[in-house]
Amino acid sequence: xxxxxxxxxxxxxxGKTAFVTGANTGIGYDTARVLAEKGARVLLGCRxxxxxxxxxxxxxxxxxxxxLAWIELDLTSLASIRSASEQVLAEEHLDLLVNNAGVxxxxxxxxxxxxxxxxxxxxxxxxxxxxxxxxxxxxxxxxRIVTVSSLAHRGGxxxxxxxxANQSYSRMKRYQxxxxxxxxxxxALSERLAQAQCGLKAVACHPGGSNTELGRHxxxxxxxxxxxxxxxxxxxxxxxxxxxxxxxxxxVSGDYYGPAGWGEFARSAKRVAIDAAARNPQxxxxxxxxxxxxxxxxxxx
Ligand SMILES: NC(=O)c1ccc[n+]([C@@H]2O[C@H](COP(=O)([O-])OP(=O)(O)OC[C@H]3O[C@@H](n4cnc5c(N)ncnc54)[C@H](OP(=O)(O)O)[C@@H]3O)[C@@H](O)[C@H]2O)c1
Numbered sequence: 001x002x003x004x005x006x007x008x009x010x011x012x013x014x015g016k017t018a019f020v021t022g023a024n025t026g027i028g029y030d031t032a033r034v035l036a037e038k039g040a041r042v043l044l045g046c047r048x049x050x051x052x053x054x055x056x057x058x059x060x061x062x063x064x065x066x067x068l069a070w071i072e073l074d075l076t077s078l079a080s081i082r083s084a085s086e087q088v089l090a091e092e093h094l095d096l097l098v099n100n101a102g103v104x105x106x107x108x109x110x111x112x113x114x115x116x117x118x119x120x121x122x123x124x125x126x127x128x129x130x131x132x133x134x135x136x137x138x139x140x141x142x143x144r145i146v147t148v149s150s151l152a153h154r155g156g157x158x159x160x161x162x163x164x165a166n167q168s169y170s171r172m173k174r175y176q177x178x179x180x181x182x183x184x185x186x187x188a189l190s191e192r193l194a195q196a197q198c199g200l201k202a203v204a205c206h207p208g209g210s211n212t213e214l215g216r217h218x219x220x221x222x223x224x225x226x227x228x229x230x231x232x233x234x235x236x237x238x239x240x241x242x243x244x245x246x247x248x249x250x251x252v253s254g255d256y257y258g259p260a261g262w263g264e265f266a267r268s269a270k271r272v273a274i275d276a277a278a279r280n281p282q283x284x285x286x287x288x289x290x291x292x293x294x295x296x297x298x299x300x301x
Contacts, residue, residue, distance in 0.1 A: 005240055005260070005269045007034050010247050014039035017094050018246070019133070021073060021126065022101025024051040026212030027148065030239035031098055031246070033059050036066040038247075043091070045073035045084060045101070045129075075101055075125030076111035078295060085132035094136045096246055099126035099147040099182070105171035106217040115294065116165040122178035124295055127185060131297035138301075141199040145189065146245045149182035149206045149256075151264060154275045156180030158287060163294075171217075179206075181287060183256070183274055188284035189299075190254040196301035201253035204274070205245040208259035208266045210238025233259065233266040240269035 018035045022028035023044035036042045036059050046052040052070040059066050073084040088094060102122045111120035130145055137143040156176030159165075165174060186204040193200050210233040215222045241257040251257075256274045261267030292298055 005244055007037075007236070007240070007243065010034055010038050010243050011249065012039055013247065016096060017041040017043065017091055018096035018098065019043040019045055019071065019088055019094060020098040020100055021045040021075065021129070024048065024055040026214065026235050027207050027210060027238045027242060028098070028100040029055050029058075030236045031100060031242045032068075033062065034239065034243055035096075035246075036063050036068060040096070041067040041069075043069050043071045043088060045071045047072065047074040047080075073101075073129075074112075075121040075129075076113075076117065078113050078125075078128055081125055081128045082132065085129060088133055089136050091136065093140055094133060095140050095143050097130060097133055097137060097143075097145045098242060098246060099130065099145070100242065101126075102148065102178075102214065104175050104214050104217060107171070108165060108169040110164070114164065116163070116169070116174060118171075118174045118178040119163060119165075119181065122175075123181035123185065124291060126182075127291040128295040128297040130189070131295070131299045134299055134301070137200055138198060143199075144201045144203060144246055144251075145186075146203050146205060146242060147182045147186050148242055149186075149204050150175075150179040151206055151208065151258075152176045153179040153183050153206075153278065156277075158184070158283065160286060160290070163290065180275075180278060183278045184280075184284050184287045185291070186256075187254055187274070187278065188281075188288050191281070191284065192299065192301055193253060198301060201251065203245040203251050203253065203255050203257070205241040205257040205269075206259075206264070206272075207238030207241055208233055208261070208264055210235055210266075212238065231266060237267065244269040 189202040258272035
């Protein structure tokens, strides 16, 4: 497949069902849009009904026959994640889960279950969701779990001594930690799936720098990023690594996709390298254990 990967290289998704979290805007929206254009039934996991309807309407303008449904999902709440999972488990099959929703550098906030928001939404929420959807995903030999990380995972550290930022809170460090957790989770999951001889693939990706609503908590700092908008990905381009991770027939479990341009910042999509610090099975294990303990979700491989 060419390195100038584009939307038209996404293979037909007819007959497949995909669940995309945070699908009402940004990269999640464009991922859902393309999957729908390629014929998938797409479940949009969103917390706000009006925003979900607006996104589905926008997709239907381009694909009038799109097969879409809103699944109410608030990743700040384990109860909401459980209820969303129950709805998805009622589907006949699930071929793709895209753990995309995310929050970046908010003021210190706790989720409804008392987790620091970025770690809670970006990692723990998706951990719980994936564990609860595993029984349905496992029924498909070719199913995939794609988790959206970030260039910011580089230099990230999991603060196991202060997971909920009770002692100190650095907005950026916590974002980096949550995005490193996305990679550690994917690698740990991939390892466990292989051990269980499951055909499922766990793949990670990142969208480089993409012009979306992610900067909503940056405040006046966002003006510093304005010049970057000239070279940033659009949201649609930022979705390409996710789409490739989700549908490229050559993707292998444990792979990581990002933009193909300089510094993985923008343009197209290709397989990219995971930071060496994330290739640490001891960390995978430690994170897995605390994630199970905190969410109460265990995976039935
Ligand atoms: N844009 C970039 O340059 C960039 C770079 C690296 C990584 N990423 C990653 O890409 C992913 C998508 O980000 P984006 O750039 O598309 O940002 P975005 O435009 O802000 O979209 C984020 C999505 O996540 C949803 N979300 C946030 N909190 C949620 C919660 N508690 N429950 C359910 N949904 C929630 C949002 O829903 P609402 O609209 O209801 O808030 C929205 O749909 C994130 O994981 C982000 O970390 C983005």
